[in-house]
Amino acid sequence: MCKLNYYVNKINKNVNSKCALCNVNEDIEHFLMECSNNSVMIERMKRECARMNIDFCINNVLQIKALIDIIYNYIVSIDRQL
Numbered sequence: 431m432c433k434l435n436y437y438v439n440k441i442n443k444n445v446n447s448k449c450a451l452c453n454v455n456e457d458i459e460h461f462l463m464e465c466s467n468n469s470v471m472i473e474r475m476k477r478e479c480a481r482m483n484i485d486f487c488i489n490n491v492l493q494i495k496a497l498i499d500i501i502y503n504y505i506v507s508i509d510r511q512l
Contacts, residue, residue, distance in 0.1 A: 459488050462501065471504035 449456035451467045463472060463486070475497050479486040482496070491497050 462491050463488060468504070471500060474500045474504070 447455050449460060449465055449467075452460070452465055454460055454464075456465075461468060462475075465472075475491060476486050478496050478500060479490065482494070484490050484494070491501070
């Protein structure tokens with residue numbers, strides 16, 4: 431089960447769907463591409479996209495191994511379960 435607030439709220443309406451920091455729906459796209467709390471990961475992915483000469487977009491983030499590795503390493507480093 432994905433433990434981002436937007437998805438948990440779909441199961442348990444008592445859980446706020448908003449990101450505690452940004453006050454927008456905490457969904458996958460927000461977590462991976464927009465959240466200020468994840469700026470280190472996001473900047474790493476943007477640099478990798480620039481190095482690979484590809485767009486920083488959700489499709490690439492979810493498909494390209496180098497970007498997935500950045501996400502995985504970041505999540506492990508912050509000890510967050512998703």
